[in-house]
Amino acid sequence: MSKSSLNSSSGWLRSYTVIYLVFIYLPILFLPLFSFNDGIYVAFPMSGFTLNWWAEMVNQPGMHKALWNSFSVAVPVCLISTTLGMMGAKALTTYKLYGARALTGLFTLPLVTPFLILGIALLISFDNYGIDLSLFTVGVGHVLICVPFSLFVLLSRMESFDRSLEEVALDLGETPWMMFWRVTFPIAMPGIVASLLLTFTISFDEFLLAFFLTGDASTLPIFIWSQLRFPGKLPAVLALGSAILIVTVFIVIVAELMRRKGSANSTENVI
Amino acid sequence: MPESSFISIQGVSKHFGSIVAVDSVDLEIGKGEFFALLGPSGCGKTTLLRMLAGFEIPSQGEINIDGEQMSTVPPYQRPVNMVFQNYAIFPHLNVFQNIAFGLRKDRLPADELEKRVSDVLSLIKMEGFGERKPDELSGGQRQRVALARALIKKPKVLLLDEPLGALDKNLREQMQLELRQLQKIVGVTFVFVTHDQEEALTMSDRIAVMSAGKVLEVGSPEDLYEHPQTRFVADFLGTMNVFDGHIHARDGDSYIVDTRELGRISARIESQDFSKGEKMSVALRPENLQIVNSQSMTVMDGSISGVMSNTAYFGNSAQIYVELEGSDQPLVVSIQNLEGAASKAAHGNREVTIGWSKSSVLLLKDA
Numbered sequence: 141m142s143k144s145s146l147n148s149s150s151g152w153l154r155s156y157t158v159i160y161l162v163f164i165y166l167p168i169l170f171l172p173l174f175s176f177n178d179g180i181y182v183a184f185p186m187s188g189f190t191l192n193w194w195a196e197m198v199n200q201p202g203m204h205k206a207l208w209n210s211f212s213v214a215v216p217v218c219l220i221s222t223t224l225g226m227m228g229a230k231a232l233t234t235y236k237l238y239g240a241r242a243l244t245g246l247f248t249l250p251l252v253t254p255f256l257i258l259g260i261a262l263l264i265s266f267d268n269y270g271i272d273l274s275l276f277t278v279g280v281g282h283v284l285i286c287v288p289f290s291l292f293v294l295l296s297r298m299e300s301f302d303r304s305l306e307e308v309a310l311d312l313g314e315t316p317w318m319m320f321w322r323v324t325f326p327i328a329m330p331g332i333v334a335s336l337l338l339t340f341t342i343s344f345d346e347f348l349l350a351f352f353l354t355g356d357a358s359t360l361p362i363f364i365w366s367q368l369r370f371p372g373k374l375p376a377v378l379a380l381g382s383a384i385l386i387v388t389v390f391i392v393i394v395a396e397l398m399r400r401k402g403s404a405n406s407t408e409n410v411i
Numbered sequence: 412m413p414e415s416s417f418i419s420i421q422g423v424s425k426h427f428g429s430i431v432a433v434d435s436v437d438l439e440i441g442k443g444e445f446f447a448l449l450g451p452s453g454c455g456k457t458t459l460l461r462m463l464a465g466f467e468i469p470s471q472g473e474i475n476i477d478g479e480q481m482s483t484v485p486p487y488q489r490p491v492n493m494v495f496q497n498y499a500i501f502p503h504l505n506v507f508q509n510i511a512f513g514l515r516k517d518r519l520p521a522d523e524l525e526k527r528v529s530d531v532l533s534l535i536k537m538e539g540f541g542e543r544k545p546d547e548l549s550g551g552q553r554q555r556v557a558l559a560r561a562l563i564k565k566p567k568v569l570l571l572d573e574p575l576g577a578l579d580k581n582l583r584e585q586m587q588l589e590l591r592q593l594q595k596i597v598g599v600t601f602v603f604v605t606h607d608q609e610e611a612l613t614m615s616d617r618i619a620v621m622s623a624g625k626v627l628e629v630g631s632p633e634d635l636y637e638h639p640q641t642r643f644v645a646d647f648l649g650t651m652n653v654f655d656g657h658i659h660a661r662d663g664d665s666y667i668v669d670t671r672e673l674g675r676i677s678a679r680i681e682s683q684d685f686s687k688g689e690k691m692s693v694a695l696r697p698e699n700l701q702i703v704n705s706q707s708m709t710v711m712d713g714s715i716s717g718v719m720s721n722t723a724y725f726g727n728s729a730q731i732y733v734e735l736e737g738s739d740q741p742l743v744v745s746i747q748n749l750e751g752a753a754s755k756a757a758h759g760n761r762e763v764t765i766g767w768s769k770s771s772v773l774l775l776k777d778a
């Protein structure tokens with residue numbers, strides 16, 4: 141192949157990449173942009189800078205309740221799913237379980253099932269068992285989808301974990317319980333923090349399952365959705381969306397940094 | 412055999428599915444002994460050690476340590492500590508915390524703890540290293556920290572799984588000496604796993620040679636080196652010329668043995684009993700062979716002629732390879748390099764006669 145055609149194909153690749161990135165991220169950037177726009181229409185030209193929408197967002201009556209609801213779901217969800225993920229990752233890496241691969245595949249099933257179907261399935265199940273819809277049922281749904289994420293984050297952490305470190309702890313007189321807290325847990329810590337942040341974010345942002353499974357309480361995404369019916373509220377929603385976006389991006393970056401730092405450390409210690 | 416047995420292993424086997432990792436092992440280890448488990452890779456040394464530590468439960472048999480039955484005692488309640496092959500230093504703790512790890516339950520006051528740790532730090536010659544993180548340590552230092560972490564528990568038995576395997580040759584030799592001295596100072600019973608026969612010979616009070624899950628022979632380094640009973644042990648410890656043979660007759664204090672390579676030779680009877688016609692092996696250490704001339708020939712009990720083919724020069728000594736007629740296995744002869752004797756002898760392809768005394772001929776059972 142000639143040099144010029146190689147170049148032109150890589151040129152194409154470059155423009156493709158740029159277009160792709162613009163396509164993905166430009167719409168997202170409209171959120172913060174128009175949240176500072178002095179006007180209720182999301183259209184160019186913009187009419188001027190204002191902080192009113194942010195002020196309105198902060199003072200919206202339903203917002204605080206929804207924010208609180210979201211927290212009261214996301215915090216237990218991230219704790220429970222990380223605990224379950226840790227137990228799963230430990231079991232899969234410690235014991236040569238028969239069918240470990242199939243099991244891992246099974247764990248990921250909720251991820252590839254459309255949330256719509258998952259939501260309906262859970263709705264039917266709760267109904268059958270006579271469980272009333274509430275933030276609790278939302279939490280159950282969220283745990284279901286968060287555990288696989290937690291499992292994968294922690295599996296990558298635990299795979300490089302040296303089993304003999306645990307054996308040394310036993311050898312030095314610690315019971316399996318204290319061994320876990322003095323050795324396994326601190327070494328898995330970066331992975332655990334990453335998992336907590338990730339699952340928290342997933343639960344906090346999740347709309348579809350929450351929409352199906354919540355009773356009359358609304359989480360933040362549901363609140364936002366309900367606000368969209370009123371055109372005058374749109375800019376304040378944009379402000380709220382921007383705030384969530386910023387916090388989410390921040391959390392995900394921290395989680396990824398923790399995970400990388402963790403795996404870098406663990407490879408150093410393999411020797 | 413030690414007078415009082417401190418660790419007693421009776422009929423212990425370990426199966427992993429269809430694999431027999433350890434096969435009916437009986438061993439008695441005395442208090443304060445430096446005891447080596449020696450054998451090629453995969454022969455079950457680590458598995459046996461892990462059963463002593465409590466990480467594996469014997470499929471059969473019994474282990475007693477200091478008079479106590481160990482089979483059902485979990486690792487954290489055994490009076491033994493283990494140094495792992497990869498050292499397994501806790502990466503999230505510094506040297507001080509690593510060494511103090513096993514003392515949590517003792518609830519020592521801070522200054523007492525400080526003192527205990529700094530005592531072992533000076534024992535392993537690493538004063539002032541307490542604050543270091545594990546990734547700031549060399550291989551030899553990690554090895555010492557692993558050792559200190561186990562020793563501070565004052566175990567009755569210290570188990571070491573190839574603790575020097577990861578070190579380079581010089582450091583390994585230095586650590587061999589240090590480890591041996593350390594053992595003398597602390598007086599703890601050491602059970603030491605290695606696949607390096609030289610290491611086992613230089614360090615141990617006694618050695619158990621293992622092969623394919625079985626203990627073939629137990630004895631002092633001198634015993635095993637000079638009077639091996641089995642072909643495997645003779646071959647495994649040091650260099651050995653081994654030939655197939657069978658017993659022709661018994662003649663007073665000697666057996667007459669027929670071999671293809673050496674012809675009919677005689678050997679002094681030690682302890683074993685052979686029956687007439689029994690198939691067995693004959694072995695000769697290279698250092699018990701010498702190049703003879705027509706005068707020195709007369710004091711030899713046996714001799715054979717061959718053509719010198721190759722020389723391996725070691726500085727203080729040399730090994731000469733002598734091709735024997737009708738054999739593709741050369742006879743290895745070791746000569747001391749006195750006044751350059753080795754380099755003088757090393758002028759190839761001349762015919763030489765090799766002689767030996769009959770007390771140096773070893774008779775081995777075919778195991």
Ligand SMILES: Nc1ncnc2c1ncn2[C@@H]1O[C@H](COP(=O)(O)OP(=O)(O)OP(=O)(O)O)[C@@H](O)[C@H]1O
Nearest residue numbers: 427430431432451452453454455456457458459606
């Ligand atoms: N957990 C296990 N599951 C299955 N087989 C095992 C297990 N542990 C050891 N084995 C097998 O048992 C045999 C003995 O292993 P062991 O580790 O005791 O050998 P070793 O003498 O320590 O070898 P090396 O010198 O290579 O460390 C080997 O064939 C090994 O494959």
Ligand SMILES: [Mg+2]
Nearest residue numbers: 456457458572
């Ligand atoms: Mg081993």
